[in-house]
Amino acid sequence: MQQQEIQSFLESFFTATGCQIEKNLPGELTVQLTIDMDKALMNRPFYWHYIEKTGGIPNPMKLTLFTDFSKKGKKKGEWIHFGSNRLHQIFKTARQMGSYIRLYEKARGGKSRQIPLDPWLCVNMKISYQCHLKKDHYRSIGLNLINGAMMENFHQEVSKIKNQLSPKIPDFCFTLSPLIKVPSGLRRIEQFIIKGIEQEEHQWAEEARKKWQEDINLLEKFYENDVEKTVNYFNEMKAIQEQYEPKINISIINGGIFYLTRERFFHV
Amino acid sequence: MDIPIIFDKSWQEGFLKRLEEDGPWSNWDLYDLANQAEKQLLVPEFKGLVAPKFLVNFTPLEHQIETARRVVEEMNGKAILADEVGLGKTIEAGLILKEYMIRGLVKKVLILVPASLVSQWVKELNDKFHIPAVAFKKSYPWDQMDCIVSSLDTAKKSPHRETILEQSYDMIIIDEAHKLKNHKTKNYEFAQSLKKKFCLLLTATPIQNKIEEVFNLVSLLKPGHLGSYQEFVDKYKNKHSYNDVDLKNLIAKVMIRNLRKDTGVEWTKRHVETVYIEFSKEERDLYDYISSLRQEHSGIVNSAFSFLTLQREACSSKEAVYVTVKKMMEQSESPLKDSFFETVLQKIQQITKNSKAEKAVELIKEIDDKVIIFTEYRASQLYLQWFLKQHGITSVPFRGGFRRGKKEWMKELFENHAQVFIATEAGGEGINLQFCSHIINFDLPWNPMRLEQRIGRIHRYGQEKDVHIYNFAIKNTIEEHILHLLYEKIDLFRRVIGELDEILARLEFGSMEDHMIDIFKRSASVGEMKVKLDNLASMVELAEMMREENEHATAGDSKLS
Numbered sequence: 026m027q028q029q030e031i032q033s034f035l036e037s038f039f040t041a042t043g044c045q046i047e048k049n050l051p052g053e054l055t056v057q058l059t060i061d062m063d064k065a066l067m068n069r070p071f072y073w074h075y076i077e078k079t080g081g082i083p084n085p086m087k088l089t090l091f092t093d094f095s096k097k098g099k100k101k102g103e104w105i106h107f108g109s110n111r112l113h114q115i116f117k118t119a120r121q122m123g124s125y126i127r128l129y130e131k132a133r134g135g136k137s138r139q140i141p142l143d144p145w146l147c148v149n150m151k152i153s154y155q156c157h158l159k160k161d162h163y164r165s166i167g168l169n170l171i172n173g174a175m176m177e178n179f180h181q182e183v184s185k186i187k188n189q190l191s192p193k194i195p196d197f198c199f200t201l202s203p204l205i206k207v208p209s210g211l212r213r214i215e216q217f218i219i220k221g222i223e224q225e226e227h228q229w230a231e232e233a234r235k236k237w238q239e240d241i242n243l244l245e246k247f248y249e250n251d252v253e254k255t256v257n258y259f260n261e262m263k264a265i266q267e268q269y270e271p272k273i274n275i276s277i278i279n280g281g282i283f284y285l286t287r288e289r290f291f292h293v
Numbered sequence: 294m295d296i297p298i299i300f301d302k303s304w305q306e307g308f309l310k311r312l313e314e315d316g317p318w319s320n321w322d323l324y325d326l327a328n329q330a331e332k333q334l335l336v337p338e339f340k341g342l343v344a345p346k347f348l349v350n351f352t353p354l355e356h357q358i359e360t361a362r363r364v365v366e367e368m369n370g371k372a373i374l375a376d377e378v379g380l381g382k383t384i385e386a387g388l389i390l391k392e393y394m395i396r397g398l399v400k401k402v403l404i405l406v407p408a409s410l411v412s413q414w415v416k417e418l419n420d421k422f423h424i425p426a427v428a429f430k431k432s433y434p435w436d437q438m439d440c441i442v443s444s445l446d447t448a449k450k451s452p453h454r455e456t457i458l459e460q461s462y463d464m465i466i467i468d469e470a471h472k473l474k475n476h477k478t479k480n481y482e483f484a485q486s487l488k489k490k491f492c493l494l495l496t497a498t499p500i501q502n503k504i505e506e507v508f509n510l511v512s513l514l515k516p517g518h519l520g521s522y523q524e525f526v527d528k529y530k531n532k533h534s535y536n537d538v539d540l541k542n543l544i545a546k547v548m549i550r551n552l553r554k555d556t557g558v559e560w561t562k563r564h565v566e567t568v569y570i571e572f573s574k575e576e577r578d579l580y581d582y583i584s585s586l587r588q589e590h591s592g593i594v595n596s597a598f599s600f601l602t603l604q605r606e607a608c609s610s611k612e613a614v615y616v617t618v619k620k621m622m623e624q625s626e627s628p629l630k631d632s633f634f635e636t637v638l639q640k641i642q643q644i645t646k647n648s649k650a651e652k653a654v655e656l657i658k659e660i661d662d663k664v665i666i667f668t669e670y671r672a673s674q675l676y677l678q679w680f681l682k683q684h685g686i687t688s689v690p691f692r693g694g695f696r697r698g699k700k701e702w703m704k705e706l707f708e709n710h711a712q713v714f715i716a717t718e719a720g721g722e723g724i725n726l727q728f729c730s731h732i733i734n735f736d737l738p739w740n741p742m743r744l745e746q747r748i749g750r751i752h753r754y755g756q757e758k759d760v761h762i763y764n765f766a767i768k769n770t771i772e773e774h775i776l777h778l779l780y781e782k783i784d785l786f787r788r789v790i791g792e793l794d795e796i797l798a799r800l801e802f803g804s805m806e807d808h809m810i811d812i813f814k815r816s817a818s819v820g821e822m823k824v825k826l827d828n829l830a831s832m833v834e835l836a837e838m839m840r841e842e843n844e845h846a847t848a849g850d851s852k853l854s
Contacts, residue, residue: 026333034329041322094349107333108347108423116330123319123327124304125311149328151335157369159396161335165328180328187321207312208305215300222298229339230296236369243517250521260488261516267461267490268369272297277304278331279324282312 026107028092052093058085065118126281128190134197142284144170144203146210147179149278156233156271168210170203200284230271237269336396344391356556357381360549361388370491371514373548378497379753380551386466386493387422399463406468408444409700409724415442449483461488470494474506562759569768570648579640580607608772609736611641612672649765650680663729665714667747669736674715688713726750730758739809778826
């Protein structure tokens, strides 16, 4: 992530959380935090506890962040970069606050022509392939809960029409109730992903299992003269299992329901 | 292929609840930002390092990045990092740890280091790597903090020991791991019982004298890599093991050793100067008296070695002699002891000045910059502190026995307020003072490794100036002989750090210190001593020639030599 990208990420984040951006210069951002954001980011529970107990006037902090290295030290503020804890705290906050969504397409209907909207279930996922090494894949799947159509890169596609989405159901539109219930829709997506993974080549896992077996053999050799196996032997055996055992973890980053016109993703 | 696939369902519960309760829902911007953030943190490939992208406060050196890559990709996260002193093993360990943390493979970490290095590790991990490591304190329970730095001594003691052994660590890092070479020690047994997925052992001196020590270290890391103990001993015990190609290859699979000359890092120069000093008449009197007794084997104290110690102390300060003599007399039952004690006392009282200390003051004033003085004796340390104060020179003392907090404090005082740092031998290890570039060796240890460690305090990664080392030696004493061997014969001070231990290991030569003690203790005359010293020097020379030949023969071979 380049410093400029970080700055624009921060800008969007603070705007989206309702904080006032007081200064927005290249490489420098000053924000007046809201009470909620102060609580989320500034790590001063005792202050907030005190204010709430005494009924004092809350005074949320201002935060100045520099993304331009040359400004560091000249003024008061924090230097923020891809590795800094502050950025990761903000990432985490964004994840917590952006977990679930429900939006409607702003279709233009009329009194005489009411427009039906299809429910799409969307799930954005991280798939981690893990042994002694690890890699992650990102998948975004949308499922039409009326006709069962499934769509890859759903998030990317829906981003293209983000300006036509509204949190409230627009006038002269109505939602179709799902033929596929949400829990079973979630199961379909899960099955679809798992099936796909099962069909992939898993050379990495074979290699990991081979290494695992090699280390087991070494360990057996090392303890071969012990009549009774020691605690250390079992500990080591468990440790190398944790080190090498291949597994795949799937976690959902976020997702939700999008009500869209039938034509929107008609091609699917 | 049958691989367990775990689908995390925690999100789904929250989702269904919101559907039921009609919200609350996020807005599009935050929803999209959450996606972006998560995508930024994905690591799309098994191979390669992502950690360097996360570091901005410094740029790791090429050999450090390459080391981290090899440990992660080729060694599966279990390695002995054995770079020469001052090449940044801490940085390498930090890089590896960071890589695993970013990839989500490591969360719970225990870092065991010498007490004097605890704060330094915590600071480096936080400042350089943004890893929230904390030093162990009673208020931070072992089971609740993710990344704890502690001394091995604290960790192995009850009740900490029991709690630690209950934990399953994703990674264990042990600094100065050569202290774990003996499998019969408590330290070793403790380290062996730790539950660890990944493990890094850091040491600058992986190979010293015994081949078993290598076996113990490797077996801690990866039991069975060198076979069972019996197998190993049968196979390698009676060979010139360090030249055994199979063994070398096996070790190279779990150990990385970068040498200064291979790193391409430009090191500042090392200037070594011997400063010969003449005793005053009274000091000479005391020294000669002690030497004469030694020749006569007077039986006042049992061990000839004690006299040797006294001789060396006489070269340092009369205070050092006094302390030792007093102790000897308390233990001795010889009828002659009273007259001996009285004579020594008398001679001590005659001495009105310390010629070395005077020279030191002169030199410190001339240097007009920060200086470290090393002495072997606590009494000399105290005296020097007092003496420097008389001359308006500020100094701080440093000893191995100081508590962690005090060590840090003394280091800080030296860095910011005092001109001179007076350290005893035990304080030589485990503190980094690269902001200073002058060392005075007020007296000399017999073990060249210790000398290296002294110099290593300042001549290391991060030193920006040329380093100056002044070796004090009193003319016509045992000290001059020692220096003659170390300096002129073995050319010790000109060597790069770490070279000598390898040379000695190659020869299966025994400890340098043992040789020295033998020479100085058992020689009947000065002449014999000199001959023996010459022999020792030739052996080192021979070992070095063997090394060079071997290097030619295996040029391009592994870095282990």
